[in-house]
Structure formats: structure tokens, C-alpha cells
Amino acid sequence: MxxxxxxxxxxxxxxxxxxxxxxxxxxxxxxxxxxxxxxxxxxxxxxxxxxxxxxxxxxxxxxxxxxxxxxxxxxxxxxxxxxxxxxxxxxxxxxxxxxxxxxxxxxxxxxxxxxxxxxxxxxxxxxxxxxxxxxxxxxxxxxxxxxxxxxxxAGTIEVAQVDEDLDRLTEREREVMRLIARGYAYKEVASELFISVKTVETHVSSVLRKLQLSSRHELTRWASDRRLL
Missing domain, CATH: 3.40.50.2300 (Response regulator)
Structure with a gap:
């Protein structure tokens, strides 16, 4: 040192x-x-x-x-x-x-x-x-x-507001969610986060279940509404 x-x-x-x-x-x-x-x-x-x-x-x-x-x-x-x-x-x-x-x-x-x-x-x-x-x-x-x-x-983003839906997700699930919502393929997400494709699939299933969504399209709209993209 x-x-x-x-x-x-x-x-x-x-x-x-x-x-x-x-x-x-x-x-x-x-x-x-x-x-x-x-x-x-x-x-x-x-x-x-x-x-x-x-x-x-x-x-x-x-x-x-x-x-x-x-x-x-x-x-x-x-x-x-x-x-x-x-x-x-x-x-x-x-x-x-x-x-x-x-x-x-x-x-x-x-x-x-x-x-x-x-x-x-x-x-x-x-x-x-x-x-x-x-x-x-x-x-x-x-x-x-x-x-x-x-x-x-400027006060245009309410940072202190707690999003109960987002709070259900783990930190890793949030990372996967944002990339998937932006249109990344599972393989691209895996490469970006240094995890396996199977792990990405597991996280995506968990995210959709916790947010009560049924598709990537709905996930993208959900994330866009919350200015997470």
C-alpha cells in the first residue's frame, strides 16, 4: 500500500x-x-x-x-x-x-x-x-x-415516492427487468450481468409473477410508466 x-x-x-x-x-x-x-x-x-x-x-x-x-x-x-x-x-x-x-x-x-x-x-x-x-x-x-x-x-421526479410494486423485486431482478424491458435478448442480459441464460429466465419468470404481468410487452409498458427505461 x-x-x-x-x-x-x-x-x-x-x-x-x-x-x-x-x-x-x-x-x-x-x-x-x-x-x-x-x-x-x-x-x-x-x-x-x-x-x-x-x-x-x-x-x-x-x-x-x-x-x-x-x-x-x-x-x-x-x-x-x-x-x-x-x-x-x-x-x-x-x-x-x-x-x-x-x-x-x-x-x-x-x-x-x-x-x-x-x-x-x-x-x-x-x-x-x-x-x-x-x-x-x-x-x-x-x-x-x-x-x-x-x-x-426541479421537482419533476418524485424520488421519495415508494413504488410498492418495484419494492417487491430484488436488486438483481430489477437489473434483469430493466434490460428485458428495453428489448434485450436473454443471452444479451446474461452477458451484460455476467450470469447464465438459465438464471435470466428464472429472474424473468419471478419478475412477471411478482408484478402480475404476462408478457415482455406488458413489462416494457410497466417500466416505461415508472420512468425506469
């Missing part, structure tokens, strides 16, 4: 210290490969508890944080660190990196303390740039997502 003070690290923007948090090991490996030597990945974590421990131990410049994690989401990680006293570093900034681009995920994550939110379609060079900008204190969003934040502050 590097012992370089954060004040000195600020003079080395090309080597930001990063903790990578995502519950899919294959995805973490892919991100590390894309980042190359542009940043220093000092630790990885696959769930909320591991994330809090790793961030507290390493106090990185930036945390690349998935929104949905076992043991609590990215927002929970940030809230726990904010209340951790000396274990939480005020110099650490959070950049959400998620497959989800739903309004409630974006706004909830920003409200919890993230400085930016980008989707997993981002390229390696774009991600390196986003990490550098967030480390410097800028707010960074994928273009479509910035509109959600503006809408929330």
Missing part, C-alpha cells in the same frame, strides 16, 4: 489510487484491464462489508462503486463510511459505475454522497478521465443521467 500523502498524490493525477467495488469478479477484472496503468487499483471488494473495510484501510482517491451489492447497495456503503469517523477519509470521492441507469438509482446514489454516476457502457479512456475529474472534485455523469439529477432538483 502506498504511504504517499493525499496532498502529494494530488500532483499525480495520472495515478489516482482506486478501490474497485462490484460483486462480479469477471467485471472487476475487465475494468482493471481497461484502466491499465493509468490508475493504481489498491483493492477490490465484492460486497458492502468488504467495501467499507477496504476503503477504510486504503483511503483511496476514488472509489468505483456499483449501485447494487450484496449486504447493501452503494448508498449504504457511503452512509456507513460517513459515520465511521477517522475510518472514513474526507478526501475519498465516489464514482458510481453501474449497469443501472434508472432515475431512482442515479438520484439516490448522488444523494448518498457520490460525485458522479456513469454506466458500464463507458470506455476505458472515458473512465480514466472520469476518475481524474471526480478526484479533482468535479461532478461527472453519463449524458442522459445528468437530466435525472436536474429533474430531481
Amino acid at each position: 502506498s504511504t504517499t500523502p493525499s496532498s502529494e498524490r494530488a500532483d499525480q493525477p495520472g495515478r489516482r489510487r482506486v478501490v474497485l467495488v462490484d460483486d462480479h469478479a469477471m467485471f472487476r477484472a475487465g475494468v482493471r484491464a481497461e484502466l491499465g496503468d493509468a490508475v493504481e487499483v489498491v483493492a477490490e471488494a465484492g460486497d458492502a462489508d468488504e467495501a467499507v473495510a477496504a476503503i477504510g484501510r486504503h483511503q483511496p482517491d476514488v472509489v468505483l462503486l456499483d449501485v447494487h451489492l450484496p449486504g447493501g447497495g452503494g448508498g449504504e456503503v457511503m452512509r456507513r463510511l460517513a459515520g465511521a469517523g477517522p475510518a472514513g477519509s474526507p478526501d475519498t470521492r465516489f464514482l458510481a459505475l453501474s449497469v443501472s441507469d434508472a432515475a431512482e438509482d442515479v438520484i439516490g446514489t448522488i444523494r448518498a454522497g457520490a460525485r458522479g454516476y456513469v454506466t458500464k457502457t463507458i470506455t476505458g479512456p472515458e473512465l480514466v478521465d472520469a476518475i481524474g475529474r471526480v478526484a479533482e472534485g468535479d461532478a461527472v455523469f453519463s449524458p442522459r443521467l445528468a437530466g435525472f439529477v436536474l429533474d430531481a432538483f
Whole structure:
């Protein structure tokens, strides 16, 4: 672990210290490969508890944080660190990196303390740039997502409203639901989420049953009505 003070690290923007948090090991490996030597990945974590421990131990410049994690989401990680006293570093900034681009995920994550939110379609060079900008204190969003934040502050999205139907779904079911509702094939969903096609089929059946829907067409309309696409 590097012992370089954060004040000195600020003079080395090309080597930001990063903790990578995502519950899919294959995805973490892919991100590390894309980042190359542009940043220093000092630790990885696959769930909320591991994330809090790793961030507290390493106090990185930036945390690349998935929104949905076992043991609590990215927002929970940030809230726990904010209340951790000396274990939480005020110099650490959070950049959400998620497959989800739903309004409630974006706004909830920003409200919890993230400085930016980008989707997993981002390229390696774009991600390196986003990490550098967030480390410097800028707010960074994928273009479509910035509109959600503006809408929330303008009051056009009722973020606090609890959708009882959506609340019935697990975090993984929500991810599958959004991709299916956008027209992804089962194989494409499996590739995007690093799960098997059979697992996708199981999640889709569960989603349709819980929401009392009978087809993908109805699911798309349901998601569109709730601005989840």
C-alpha cells in the first residue's frame, strides 16, 4: 500500500489510487484491464462489508462503486463510511459505475454522497478521465443521467415516492427487468450481468409473477410508466 500523502498524490493525477467495488469478479477484472496503468487499483471488494473495510484501510482517491451489492447497495456503503469517523477519509470521492441507469438509482446514489454516476457502457479512456475529474472534485455523469439529477432538483421526479410494486423485486431482478424491458435478448442480459441464460429466465419468470404481468410487452409498458427505461 502506498504511504504517499493525499496532498502529494494530488500532483499525480495520472495515478489516482482506486478501490474497485462490484460483486462480479469477471467485471472487476475487465475494468482493471481497461484502466491499465493509468490508475493504481489498491483493492477490490465484492460486497458492502468488504467495501467499507477496504476503503477504510486504503483511503483511496476514488472509489468505483456499483449501485447494487450484496449486504447493501452503494448508498449504504457511503452512509456507513460517513459515520465511521477517522475510518472514513474526507478526501475519498465516489464514482458510481453501474449497469443501472434508472432515475431512482442515479438520484439516490448522488444523494448518498457520490460525485458522479456513469454506466458500464463507458470506455476505458472515458473512465480514466472520469476518475481524474471526480478526484479533482468535479461532478461527472453519463449524458442522459445528468437530466435525472436536474429533474430531481426541479421537482419533476418524485424520488421519495415508494413504488410498492418495484419494492417487491430484488436488486438483481430489477437489473434483469430493466434490460428485458428495453428489448434485450436473454443471452444479451446474461452477458451484460455476467450470469447464465438459465438464471435470466428464472429472474424473468419471478419478475412477471411478482408484478402480475404476462408478457415482455406488458413489462416494457410497466417500466416505461415508472420512468425506469
